[in-house]
Amino acid sequence: MADITLTIDGVQVTVPEGSTVREACSHSGDAPPVLCFHDNLTAANACRACVVEVEGSRALVASCSRQAEPDMVVHTRSERVVNARRVVAELLASTSDISLAPSVQELLAANAGDAARYRTGATWEQPVLDDNRLYVRDYAKCILCYRCVEACGEDAQNTFAITVAGRGFEAHIDAGFGRAMPDSDCVFCGNCVAVCPTGALIDRSEYTLRQAGAWQEDAITTTETVCSYCGVGCDLELHVLDNQVVKVTSPMDHPVTHGMLCVKGRYAYQYVQIEDEMPERA
Amino acid sequence: MREYRLLPQDSVRSHPASYERFVERGFERAVRRAQSLSPGELIRDVSDAGILGRGGAAFPTGRKWASVADAPFSPKYVVMNADESEPGTFKDRVLLMDDPLGALTGMIIAARAVGAQRGYVYIRGEYQDVEARVADALAMLKEHGFLGDGFSIEIRRGAGAYIAGEETALFNSIEGRRPEPRVKPPFPTVHGLFGKPTLIQNVETLANVAVLLSESVAWFREKGTEKTPGTKLVCLSGAVKNPGVYEVAFGIPLKDILFSEALGGGLAPGRTLRTVLLGGAAGTFLTPQELDEAQYDYPSLRRLGASIGSGAAMVFDDTVAVEDVLKLLAHFFADESCGQCVPCRVGTRRLVELLDSPDGFDDAERLRDLGRAMQDASICGLGQTAPLALLSYMDRPTLWKRSAV
Numbered sequence: 247m248a249d250i251t252l253t254i255d256g257v258q259v260t261v262p263e264g265s266t267v268r269e270a271c272s273h274s275g276d277a278p279p280v281l282c283f284h285d286n287l288t289a290a291n292a293c294r295a296c297v298v299e300v301e302g303s304r305a306l307v308a309s310c311s312r313q314a315e316p317d318m319v320v321h322t323r324s325e326r327v328v329n330a331r332r333v334v335a336e337l338l339a340s341t342s343d344i345s346l347a348p349s350v351q352e353l354l355a356a357n358a359g360d361a362a363r364y365r366t367g368a369t370w371e372q373p374v375l376d377d378n379r380l381y382v383r384d385y386a387k388c389i390l391c392y393r394c395v396e397a398c399g400e401d402a403q404n405t406f407a408i409t410v411a412g413r414g415f416e417a418h419i420d421a422g423f424g425r426a427m428p429d430s431d432c433v434f435c436g437n438c439v440a441v442c443p444t445g446a447l448i449d450r451s452e453y454t455l456r457q458a459g460a461w462q463e464d465a466i467t468t469t470e471t472v473c474s475y476c477g478v479g480c481d482l483e484l485h486v487l488d489n490q491v492v493k494v495t496s497p498m499d500h501p502v503t504h505g506m507l508c509v510k511g512r513y514a515y516q517y518v519q520i521e522d523e524m525p526e527r528a
Numbered sequence: 529m530r531e532y533r534l535l536p537q538d539s540v541r542s543h544p545a546s547y548e549r550f551v552e553r554g555f556e557r558a559v560r561r562a563q564s565l566s567p568g569e570l571i572r573d574v575s576d577a578g579i580l581g582r583g584g585a586a587f588p589t590g591r592k593w594a595s596v597a598d599a600p601f602s603p604k605y606v607v608m609n610a611d612e613s614e615p616g617t618f619k620d621r622v623l624l625m626d627d628p629l630g631a632l633t634g635m636i637i638a639a640r641a642v643g644a645q646r647g648y649v650y651i652r653g654e655y656q657d658v659e660a661r662v663a664d665a666l667a668m669l670k671e672h673g674f675l676g677d678g679f680s681i682e683i684r685r686g687a688g689a690y691i692a693g694e695e696t697a698l699f700n701s702i703e704g705r706r707p708e709p710r711v712k713p714p715f716p717t718v719h720g721l722f723g724k725p726t727l728i729q730n731v732e733t734l735a736n737v738a739v740l741l742s743e744s745v746a747w748f749r750e751k752g753t754e755k756t757p758g759t760k761l762v763c764l765s766g767a768v769k770n771p772g773v774y775e776v777a778f779g780i781p782l783k784d785i786l787f788s789e790a791l792g793g794g795l796a797p798g799r800t801l802r803t804v805l806l807g808g809a810a811g812t813f814l815t816p817q818e819l820d821e822a823q824y825d826y827p828s829l830r831r832l833g834a835s836i837g838s839g840a841a842m843v844f845d846d847t848v849a850v851e852d853v854l855k856l857l858a859h860f861f862a863d864e865s866c867g868q869c870v871p872c873r874v875g876t877r878r879l880v881e882l883l884d885s886p887d888g889f890d891d892a893e894r895l896r897d898l899g900r901a902m903q904d905a906s907i908c909g910l911g912q913t914a915p916l917a918l919l920s921y922m923d924r925p926t927l928w929k930r931s932a933v
Contacts, residue, residue, distance in 0.1 A: 289711075291711045291868075291869070291907055292868055292869050292870065292907075293869070293870055294869050294870055294871055294905040294906070294907070295870075297904070297905045305903070305904055305905070305906070305912055306904045306905050308711065308907075311711055312711075312713075313713075326900070326904050329897055329900055329901055329904070330871070330900075330901045330904045330905035332897075332901075333871065333875075333897055333898055333900075333901030333905075334870050334871060334901065334905065337870055337871065337874035337875060337878065338870060338874070340874070340878070341874050363894060364874070364878045364894075364898065366878055366881040366882055366885065367877070367878075367881035368877055368881070389870070390867065390870075390873065409706070410706065410708075410867070410868075412867065413689070413691075413864075413865065413866050413867050414862055414863060414864070414865040414866070414867050414873060414876065414877065415862065415865070415867065415873060415874065415876070415877040416867070417866070417867025417868070417873060
C-alpha cells in the first residue's frame with residue numbers, strides 16, 4: 247500500500263495508507279491517550295480521550311478511528327485538546343469510582359485535572375452485582391467504554407449477552423431487561439472481564455482477595471502454559487499468588503486467542519491445585 | 529414579505545394528498561420534467577439553484593447529490609429526515625400536513641438523480657397525523673404510477689428519541705439498532721444506510737427541489753440572496769402576536785420576521801423584547817440590538833456567531849429570565865443524550881446540575897471549560913451544540929439578569 251505524509255505537531259510523518267491518526271502520532275511521539283480503545287476490538291469512539299485537533303475540522307477528531315489523510319495537519323497538544331482531555335477525565339472522575347482504573351487516573355493527572363471539579367450531583371454509585379460464581383460486576387466503576395459489549399459480540403465471543411440500555415446519564419450495561427447473568431445468554435467466557443479497563447468487571451477470585459485485603463499485585467508471578475482442555479492450543483497465563491492460581495488470562499497479542507478464552511480455559515483451573523494422593527497401585 | 533412557494537397559498541383548496549393537488553402545485557410537471565432530464569442535468573440544476581440543506585447544517589444540496597451519484601456501490605438509498613423533535617422547531621410538521629406531495633416529489637426526483645431504488649421517510653413517532661397524511665400521499669403516488677416502478681418508499685416511525693434525528697443515528701434506527709450516532713467520516717454519501725451510499729435530506733430541502741423542478745433555476749433564484757437563493761420556513765414562537773410557520777425569502781431583515789404585520793406582528797402591548805433564541809434549542813441568543821442589524825441570511829448571522837439552524841426563532845419578552853430558558857434547554861439535552869460519549873453523557877447532566885444550583889452561573893470558567901469540551905469532543909451534533917445557547921448567553925452580558933422583571 248502507498249505511503250502518505252502528514253504533519254503532526256510540526257513534524258512530517260510518513261505512514262502506510264490506512265493508518266489511523268493515532269498510529270501516525272505514535273511514529274513522531276507519544277500516541278494520544280485512550281480509555282475505550284483496545285487493540286483487539288473495534289474502536290467504540292466513546293471516551294473521547296484520544297481527540298486531536300485537525301486543521302480544517304470544526305470539532306476535534308477521535309484519533310483512534312480517524313484515518314490519516316495526505317497533508318493533514320494535526321495538533322496533539324493544543325489548548326483545545328488539553329481542555330477536552332482534562333474535562334473528559336474530570337467528568338469520569340466525577341461519575342465513577344476510578345480506583346481500579348489506571349488509564350483514567352493517568353488521563354486526569356497528565357492534564358492537571360481536578361477530580362472534584364464536576365462533582366456537582368449524580369454519580370454511578372450503586373450496589374455490587376454478585377450473581378454468579380465466576381465474576382462480579384461493580385458498575386460503580388464502569389465508564390461505559392463499550393469494550394465488554396464488543397468482546398461479547400462481534401469482536402470475539404459472538405454471544406451478544408450484553409448491550410447498552412437506557413440513555414443519557416442513565417445509559418448502562420445490561421444483560422437484557424435487567425436480568426441476572428445466570429438468567430441471561432452469558433456463557434461465562436470472561437472475555438468481557440479480560441478487556442474491562444476499570445475493574446467494573448472482575449474475576450471472583452480477585453474480587454474476594456481484594457475484599458480481604460489479600461490481593462498483592464507485586465507478589466503475583468505468571469506462568470505461561472497451553473490450555474489442556476481441547477486441541478485449539480490456547481496460550482494461558484496463570485497468575486499465581488502464594489502457590490495458588492488466582493487468575494487466568496491469555497496474551498492479547500497471541501495469534502490463536504488474541505487474549506480471548508472460553509469458560510474452561512479461563513475459569514476451570516481448580517483441578518490444577520487439588521493435591522489428591524494418587525491411589526497406590528497394587 | 530410572506531412567500532408562498534413551499535407552502536401553498538390559502539386559495540389552494542384541493543386535498544393535500546390528492547392527485548388534484550399534485551397537478552395544481554406543479555409537482556406532476558416537476559416529475560415529468562425530471563424524467564426528461566439526465567441524472568447529471570438534475571444535479572446541475574440543483575447545484576445552479578444554490579439550494580442549501582434546510583435541516584440546520586446548510587450543506588450545498590447539489591454537492592451532496594453528486595457525491596452519492598458518484599459513489600461506486602449499490603444499492604443506493606434516499607432518506608427523508610422528518611424526525612423533527614426539537615423545542616421551537618415545527619416547520620416539517622406543517623409542511624408535511626399542508627403539502628406532503630412537495631417533499632415526496634423531491635424524493636422521487638432525488639432518487640432519479642443519484643440512482644436510488646429505495647427510499648425511506650423517517651417520521652417522528654409522535655407525528656401520527658403527519659404519518660397518516662404521508663401514507664395517503666404515497667398511496668396516491670403509487671396508484672398513479674409515480675412510485676413502485678424502479679423506486680419505492682417506505683415509512684419508518686421514530687420511537688421518541690430526539691437523537692434518532694441525527695442522520696447516522698437515524699440509519700441505525702432504520703436498521704433496527706440503538707440510535708447511536710456513527711463516527712464520520714465515512715459520510716453517509718458513501719457509507720450510509722445498511723452501509724450503502726445514502727442521500728439523506730430534510731423535508732424542506734426536498735420540497736425545494738420539487739418547486740425548483742416545477743419551474744426553473746432562474747425562477748428559483750428570483751427570491752433570496754445571491755449566495756443563498758430561495759425561501760426558508762421560519763418557526764416563530766414565543767412572545768409575538770402571531771406565532772406560526774412562515775415562509776420568507778433569505779436576506780430579509782430579521783426584525784421584520786418579528787414585527788411585520790404579515791408575519792410575527794410584534795409583541796403584546798406594553799412588553800419589550802429581551803432576546804430571540806435563533807436556530808433552535810442549540811441556537812444563539814441575540815440581543816435586541818443585534819436583531820435590529822441582522823438579515824436572515826447565513827453570512828449576516830455568522831458575523832454574530834448565529835445561524836439559521838432549523839429555522840426556529842423563539843421570542844422572549846421582559847417577563848422571561850434567560851437563565852430560566854437555559855435551564856429548560858439543559859434539561860432537554862440531558863434527557864435526549866444517547867449516552868454514547870463521555871462529554872455529552874456526563875456533560876449534559878453536569879450542565880443541568882450547575883444551572884439548577886443557586887450559584888451555578890457564577891463559576892464562568894467551569895461552565896466554559898465544560899461547554900468547550902462538549903463542543904469540541906462530542907461525537908455528534910447533539911453534544912457539540914448542546915452548550916451553544918449557554919455560551920452565546922455568556923458572551924452577551926446585557927442578557928444577564930438573574931430574575932424576571
